[in-house]
Every structure is written in structure tokens, then in C-alpha cells.
Amino acid sequence: MLSPSKRSPHEPSLETAGMGKSKLTPRQQRFVDEYLIDTERFWSYVDRSCHDQACWPWIGCRDEKGYGRFHVGESRNSSKLAHRIAFGIATGEHPEAVCHTCDNPSCCNPAHLFGGTKADNNHDMMKKGRHWLQVAPERAIKGEAHGSAKLTDGIVREIRRVYALGAATQRDLARQHGVSQRSINKVVRHIGWDHVQ
Numbered sequence: 537m538l539s540p541s542k543r544s545p546h547e548p549s550l551e552t553a554g555m556g557k558s559k560l561t562p563r564q565q566r567f568v569d570e571y572l573i574d575t576e577r578f579w580s581y582v583d584r585s586c587h588d589q590a591c592w593p594w595i596g597c598r599d600e601k602g603y604g605r606f607h608v609g610e611s612r613n614s615s616k617l618a619h620r621i622a623f624g625i626a627t628g629e630h631p632e633a634v635c636h637t638c639d640n641p642s643c644c645n646p647a648h649l650f651g652g653t654k655a656d657n658n659h660d661m662m663k664k665g666r667h668w669l670q671v672a673p674e675r676a677i678k679g680e681a682h683g684s685a686k687l688t689d690g691i692v693r694e695i696r697r698v699y700a701l702g703a704a705t706q707r708d709l710a711r712q713h714g715v716s717q718r719s720i721n722k723v724v725r726h727i728g729w730d731h732v733q
């Protein structure tokens with residue numbers, strides 16, 4: 537089992553993600569209290585042995601799709617998706633859907649997660665080709681090559697957040713979201729999608 541104390545002190549994201557010894561922000565605390573989450577126990581199931589930008593796989597039990605599950609509540613009788621909890625502890629938010637930029641269902645690195653709507657989640661899965669590759673592989677390739685993938689408000693927010701964290705380059709983000717690097721550049725410079733805060 538890993539403990540936060542084993543990590544070197546130069547990793548600021550641990551503090552912001554509520555994993556270090558620092559206190560949680562009131563917003564993070566509200567999330568933890570609402571779902572009665574034992575944060576220490578939670579992070580003990582997350583393999584953070586690699587570096588901060590790497591995937592942090594869930595080493596506890598997983599569902600049939602590969603998503604980690606964590607028991608919460610007073611008698612631990614209800615289970616929640618582990619990556620949703622990781623995102624909730626890090627941000628204090630519990631959006632309709634929490635998606636992965638890394639396409640790794642068991643990953644619980646908050647830097648690889650973004651909140652959105654269920655529509656975003658479907659869009660995200662489609663972009664990553666899970667739908668298209670199953671039904672029409674040639675169309676999936678064509679769609680990406682034509683840059684026809686569309687961004688949503690939720691995804692735009694996430695692109696800005698990940699970019700600001702330095703967790704991905706514009707090129708990475710363009711590839712992940714199936715759009716041109718020019719589109720990403722506009723998003724992060726607020727030239728495009730200016731209505732999204």
C-alpha cells in the first residue's frame with residue numbers, strides 16, 4: 537500500500553487534490569462529508585507509484601467494464617465509481633458524468649479526469665471510437681481525419697483546465713479530442729468558445 541508520505545514534496549497536485557497532509561478546501565470537505573468517504577482508505581487503493589502525469593490505476597475491485605468501485609456510506613453498503621470519487625475529492629464537484637482523457641477506465645488521476653454531462657460522456661466515447669470502431673471503422677477514421685468532431689462546453693472547460701495544469705500539450709489535446717491543433721489553440725487562448733467560462 538502506498539501512503540502519501542512516500543511521495544516527494546515537489547508534487548503540488550497532491551495538495552490540490554486533497555491527498556496530501558494539507559486540509560481539504562470547504563468544497564472538497566463537503567463532497568467527502570456528503571458521501572462519507574474515508575479518503576485515506578480511498579487513496580490506498582490507487583496506485584500512485586508512477587509520476588504525477590501518469591495513469592493512477594485503481595487496485596481495488598473493478599466492474600465488468602474495468603471501472604474501479606469503492607464502497608461508501610456509513611456501513612459501506614453502497615458502491616460508487618472510483619474515478620468519480622477521485623474527481624469529487626480533487627474538485628469538490630459531482631457532475632453528471634466524469635470522463636477520462638486517458639481512456640483508461642481504472643485511472644483515478646484527477647489530472648486525467650474531467651466533468652461533464654452525460655451527452656459529453658457519450659460524445660467522449662464516440663470520439664475515442666468505442667462506438668464507431670465497433671460499427672463502422674472506416675467512418676471513424678474518416679471522421680477524425682476530416683476534423684468533424686465537435687467540442688462541447690464541458691470539454692472546452694476541461695481542455696483549458698488540463699492545459700493550464702500543464703498535463704497535456706495542445707497537440708495531445710487535439711489528438712485526444714479529434715480536432716485540429718488550431719482549434720485547441722483557439723480554445724486555450726479564449727479566441728474561440730469565449731462564452732464558456
Ligand SMILES: [Zn+2]
Binds near residue numbers: 590638643
Ligand atoms: Zn489516466
